[in-house]
Amino acid sequence: MLNEHAKLLAFFKQTGEIVGRKKLQKMIYIAKKINLPFHEKYQFHMFGPYSEELTLRMEEMSQLEFISEVKEKKAGYQQYRYELAGKGEEFLGMTGYEFPEVTGVLQEMNGQSAKFLELVSTVLYFEELSKEDVTSKVFKLKAKQNYTEEDIDEAYAYIARLRESMNEGEV
Numbered sequence: 278m279l280n281e282h283a284k285l286l287a288f289f290k291q292t293g294e295i296v297g298r299k300k301l302q303k304m305i306y307i308a309k310k311i312n313l314p315f316h317e318k319y320q321f322h323m324f325g326p327y328s329e330e331l332t333l334r335m336e337e338m339s340q341l342e343f344i345s346e347v348k349e350k351k352a353g354y355q356q357y358r359y360e361l362a363g364k365g366e367e368f369l370g371m372t373g374y375e376f377p378e379v380t381g382v383l384q385e386m387n388g389q390s391a392k393f394l395e396l397v398s399t400v401l402y403f404e405e406l407s408k409e410d411v412t413s414k415v416f417k418l419k420a421k422q423n424y425t426e427e428d429i430d431e432a433y434a435y436i437a438r439l440r441e442s443m444n445e446g447e448v
Contacts, residue, residue, distance in 0.1 A: 287376030303394035
């Protein structure tokens with residue numbers, strides 16, 4: 278049961294601070310899709326793949342003070358900052374959980390914008406479809422984001438680089 282909590286704590290240990298709930302959701306989904314050991318169930322939602330399980334687990338870890346959650350007011354909305362807290366690091370040490378060493382990949386992903394990660398995760402969600410069909414879905418489902426064909430090409434290239442890094446053990 279707490280194994281899934283330990284995975285998230287190890288994830289935060291490697292990524293450092295993550296700014297935004299949407300970004301966190303997308304990073305975990307992308308990590309899952311490139312074969313990191315996450316098992317949260319995802320459904321397609323307004324901003325792309327979304328996991329209620331992940332949201333609940335983050336709330337639990339925040340209440341346990343394993344994760345630091347800081348709310349900030351930003352131009353009419355709440356923004357959340359997450360990072361591993363001292364109690365979380367202590368708990369992680371006690372579990373002995375071994376998460377793959379992928380710090381470089383995770384930190385590079387964390388450096389991407391939430392908008393780009395939303396596109397990448399959407400492409401991955403529909404990856405069993407042809408590129409043409411994925412492009413059509415992105416244009417329809419994400420019309421307000423104004424993604425271009427070049428953005429979609431960039432998302433496909435990014436996914437290929439992530440998977441290549443994972444396969445070559447450069448993580």
